Amino acid sequence: VSERRYDPTADEWVTFATARQDRIYKPPAGQCPLCPTRDPAHPTEIPRPAYEVVVFDNRFPSLTPNPPAPDVDATPIVPIEPAAGRCEVVVYSDQHDTTLAQVGVERIRLLVDVWGDRYEVLGAEPEIRYVMPFENKGEIIGVTLSHPHGQIYGYSDVPPRPLRELKAAHDYRRRTGGCVECDVVSGEISDGRRIVARGGGCVAFVPSWARFPYEVHVVPEAHRPSLTQVDETERDAIAELLARLLAGYDRLFGFSLPYVMGIRSAPTCAPGELTGRLRQLDGLEALASWDDISHLLWQFAPVHRSADKIKYVAGSEMMGGAYMTDVAPEDAAERLRHAVG
Ligand SMILES: [Zn+2]
Numbered sequence: 001v002s003e004r005r006y007d008p009t010a011d012e013w014v015t016f017a018t019a020r021q022d023r024i025y026k027p028p029a030g031q032c033p034l035c036p037t038r039d040p041a042h043p044t045e046i047p048r049p050a051y052e053v054v055v056f057d058n059r060f061p062s063l064t065p066n067p068p069a070p071d072v073d074a075t076p077i078v079p080i081e082p083a084a085g086r087c088e089v090v091v092y093s094d095q096h097d098t099t100l101a102q103v104g105v106e107r108i109r110l111l112v113d114v115w116g117d118r119y120e121v122l123g124a125e126p127e128i129r130y131v132m133p134f135e136n137k138g139e140i141i142g143v144t145l146s147h148p149h150g151q152i153y154g155y156s157d158v159p160p161r162p163l164r165e166l167k168a169a170h171d172y173r174r175r176t177g178g179c180v181e182c183d184v185v186s187g188e189i190s191d192g193r194r195i196v197a198r199g200g201g202c203v204a205f206v207p208s209w210a211r212f213p214y215e216v217h218v219v220p221e222a223h224r225p226s227l228t229q230v231d232e233t234e235r236d237a238i239a240e241l242l243a244r245l246l247a248g249y250d251r252l253f254g255f256s257l258p259y260v261m262g263i264r265s266a267p268t269c270a271p272g273e274l275t276g277r278l279r280q281l282d283g284l285e286a287l288a289s290w291d292d293i294s295h296l297l298w299q300f301a302p303v304h305r306s307a308d309k310i311k312y313v314a315g316s317e318m319m320g321g322a323y324m325t326d327v328a329p330e331d332a333a334e335r336l337r338h339a340v341g
């Protein structure tokens with residue numbers, strides 16, 4: 001089964017990829033598929049003896065370019081479609097026992113270019129309408145391979161969360177004429193209490209509404225819809241901030257901090273192209289482009305609320321979508337600000 005089914009009660013799609021159940025689960029270090037191929041008789045996924053950053057198609061993808069027809073018939077109320085899309089793996093280093101926090105700022109700078117490059121390449125494919133690089137880090141997040149890596153999904157629609165944010169940004173722009181993220185960022189900079197680090201036209205801060213205790217957003221201060229519009233200086237600044245933030249996380253907690261990271265940017269299709277595929281676009285489809293309402297953003301969501309306590313996504317969050325957080329964003333930002341140095 002490789003298909004997506006529409007939930008008419010929530011106006012969202014859910015993807016089914018049952019072949020993924022057979023994927024490699026926590027292999028021993030000697031058999032890591034993301035390590036370099038040191039012995040040609042025992043090749044890994046990467047046929048090279050050494051590398052910096054490698055991108056390749058996930059062998060167990062949730063989304064494939066040419067999915068088979070769905071197994072179950074759609075109904076008028078529950079449309080079912082093949083789950084088209086792309087899933088790539090991004091390996092950050094040929095060293096098995098390192099992390100993005102440890103690879104150094106130059107490697108992160110290269111990764112920023114790789115993210116930008118894949119955004120453009122995958123986004124140019126006609127069936128892909130949204131490209132989202134992300135990283136799940138740490139066993140507690142459910143990572144099955146400990147070798148440092150992230151993923152890039154190319155979706156055939158804008159996923160629910162970014163879509164909701166685009167709708168909110170569109171509504172904000174209609175009311176005020178501005179970009180909501182630009183205004184949030186300038187508000188945070190003038191307030192200062194939730195800033196973690198700043199430099200080169202980019203800023204890292206704990207949002208006032210952080211859903212996770214040590215959630216941090218890293219954004220260009222100028223309005224940049226996606227990595228395509230980010231220049232070399234800003235890419236340098238983003239790499240620098242990411243390196244400082246990740247080192248700060250590990251320093252503050254005293255161990256390699258697990259997190260979920262995701263990059264939000266403009267959809268890679270025209271707004272009008274979504275008409276008919278998504279319900280309740282609230283006027284988004286009439287926009288000429290996403291450029292005015294999309295603002296590039298790195299979001300980090302660690303699950304720890306202290307070194308020995310986890311913030312679980314449980315009853316209120318999972319069933320109500322209502323996040324309850326027991327660390328004040330101002331306190332989290334102050335601790336992180338000291339830790340990043
Ligand atoms: Zn490895």
Ligand SMILES: [Zn+2]
Pocket residue numbers: 179180181182183222223224294295
């Ligand atoms: Zn903006």
